[in-house]
Amino acid sequence: MSTCATASRDLSEPLAGTAATASTWLLVEQPGPWGTEALTASRLDPAVGRALERAAEGTGVRVALIRRPGRHADLHTGARHRVFVAHTRPGRSWIRTTALDDPGRLLGLDFAALGAGDPDGLTLRPHTPHEPHDPAADPGTWEKYTGDPLVLVCTNGKRDRCCALLGRPLAGELAASGVHSTWEITHIGGHRFSPTLVVLPHGYAYGRATAQGVKDVIEALRDGRVVTDGCRGRSAWERPGQAAELAVRELTGEDGADALTVVRTEGEAPVRSVTVAHRDGRAWRVSVAQLAAAPPRPESCGFPLGSPARMEVLGIRTAHRPAHGVRAMAAGRL
Numbered sequence: 001m002s003t004c005a006t007a008s009r010d011l012s013e014p015l016a017g018t019a020a021t022a023s024t025w026l027l028v029e030q031p032g033p034w035g036t037e038a039l040t041a042s043r044l045d046p047a048v049g050r051a052l053e054r055a056a057e058g059t060g061v062r063v064a065l066i067r068r069p070g071r072h073a074d075l076h077t078g079a080r081h082r083v084f085v086a087h088t089r090p091g092r093s094w095i096r097t098t099a100l101d102d103p104g105r106l107l108g109l110d111f112a113a114l115g116a117g118d119p120d121g122l123t124l125r126p127h128t129p130h131e132p133h134d135p136a137a138d139p140g141t142w143e144k145y146t147g148d149p150l151v152l153v154c155t156n157g158k159r160d161r162c163c164a165l166l167g168r169p170l171a172g173e174l175a176a177s178g179v180h181s182t183w184e185i186t187h188i189g190g191h192r193f194s195p196t197l198v199v200l201p202h203g204y205a206y207g208r209a210t211a212q213g214v215k216d217v218i219e220a221l222r223d224g225r226v227v228t229d230g231c232r233g234r235s236a237w238e239r240p241g242q243a244a245e246l247a248v249r250e251l252t253g254e255d256g257a258d259a260l261t262v263v264r265t266e267g268e269a270p271v272r273s274v275t276v277a278h279r280d281g282r283a284w285r286v287s288v289a290q291l292a293a294a295p296p297r298p299e300s301c302g303f304p305l306g307s308p309a310r311m312e313v314l315g316i317r318t319a320h321r322p323a324h325g326v327r328a329m330a331a332g333r334l
Contacts, residue, residue, distance in 0.1 A: 004298040005162040008192035009208065011297055017243030017288070017311030019198070019205035019233035020189040022062035023089060024114045026052070027152070027185070028103050029082040030065040036158045038065045038186035048104045055107060060115030062235075066152065066183040069171040084150065085109075085142075087117045088203030088236040090258035091279070095145035095201045096122055149221045150200040151214060152185035160191035160300045170195040173211045179218065190232065191300045202226070202257055203235035226257040237262045243311035244274035244286035251316055254278070275319060283319040288312070 028044065035041025039049030042065060052063045066084075081103050086095045096119060100106070105124045113121030122142045153171040157164025167184070174182040188198050193207030199217060206217065208230055217227045228249050233242025241262035248260060256279075263283075264275040270290045277283045289312045296305035 003162050003165070004160065004192040004301045004303070005166060005194045005208075007297045011293075011295070013192070013293060013297070014310060014312075015193060015207045015230060015232045016246045016313075017233055017239045018190050018193065018207070019203075019235050019239070019242055020062065021238055022203070022235045023060035023087065023117065024062070025084070025086045025088070025198075025200060025203075025235075026056065026061055026063045026106070026109070026114070027066045027084040027086070027150075027183070028052075028063070028106065029067060030103075031067045031079060034065060034156050034158060034186055036156075038156060038159075039063060041158075044103060048107070051104075051107055055109070055111050059111040061111050064152075064188070065186045069153075069155075069168070069175040069182055069184055084145065084200070085114060085119075085122060086150065086200040086203075087114070087119075088201055088234065089117055090202075090234075090236070090261055092117050093201035093203070093258075094119060095150065096142040097145045098142050100124075148179075148181040149202065149218055151179060151182045151197055151218065152188065152200065153182065153195060153197040153209075154186075154188045154191070155184040156186045159187055160194070162191050162194035162301055163196075166194040167196070170197075170209060170211060170214075174214055177211060177215075179215065181218075192298070193232065196232070198235060204257075205232040205235060206230045207232050220255070221257060224257050225255045228255070238265060239309075239311055240265055240272045240274050240288040240290065241276075243288050243313055244276050244284075247286055247313040247316060248276045248284050251284075271314070284316050285319045286316050287314040289314050 030042050030044045032043040039053055040046040056063050080099045080101055082099050084097050087093055108123045108125030110121035153167050154163045155167040155171055171182055171184050190196050195209045196207045197209055198205045220227045245260050259279055261277050263277045266273045272288050274286045274288055290309050291312055292307035293310045296307050299306050299308050
């Protein structure tokens with residue numbers, strides 16, 4: 001039986017400009033099975049999941065559950081929850097991590113500050129008075145994450161079977177081959193591009209991934225470079241900006257992960273003008289059209305045929321050198 005990923009691949013559907021949009025990611029470890037809406041259909045307290053979703057709305061923070069690759073028996077365990085917060089803007093990207101017995105404490109985070117990239121938003125709600133609090137057991141302190149880039153592979157088969165059929169084997173292969181920064185994640189959008197993943201803190205998403213391709217991505221990012229083959233875009237940008245950044249990279253050969261910044265998007269759909277600036281002061285205006293994909297195809301397994309939006313770059317021209325404030329933004333100083 002055909003899957004949405006097979007249809008997308010057969011139609012050579014372009015990947016650029018299809019990544020989820022999130023300036024900051026909040027990842028909460030939750031072993032065991034995940035339902036379609038994992039934040040409220042897992043072993044995480046559904047009230048906490050709903051509250052986290054509400055708190056993140058409109059802030060630029062995307063909340064997701066993660067777990068280590070492997071079998072996921074339906075076990076009711078009281079294991080601690082590893083938590084990562086990752087900000088993705090170029091020149092300002094970072095990851096902080098902690099471990100908690102009670103994920104409800106994350107409701108004390110300042111989501112607006114985190115969405116803006118301010119790590120001072122990493123506060124934690126104190127335990128309620130009737131709860132025993134053992135600081136040694138649950139310190140709630142944040143540490144800088146200094147390991148390899150986190151590799152988050154979408155594997156939630158309850159959301160889309162392609163993520164289970166294609167994502168889970170990839171996650172398992174990566175972990176077995178020594179990519180210890182691999183995690184499974186609940187949902188990053190774009191099931192039809194499975195296996196799909198996002199790499200943090202840089203926020204670049206990839207589709208139709210292979211184990212060797214992911215290893216190449218990690219090796220490049222260790223050197224501060226980005227691999228554009230199979231890249232869907234950087235989650236820090238809206239989708240027209242994602243397509244524009246990748247188009248400038250293709251035009252110039254620029255592979256510095258933090259070299260380019262989307263500083264402005266103007267106009268209304270279907271055609272937008274996106275300004276992409278280089279940290280050396282150069283800038284480009286990229287014309288990006290939002291078009292309906294044809295012929296119709298399933299956006300997800302089991303869904304009716306549809307025409308998902310695709311981003312098509314119509315043209316690129318050199319812009320006048322940007323003002324000081326724009327140059328500072330491109331250099332990551334604002």
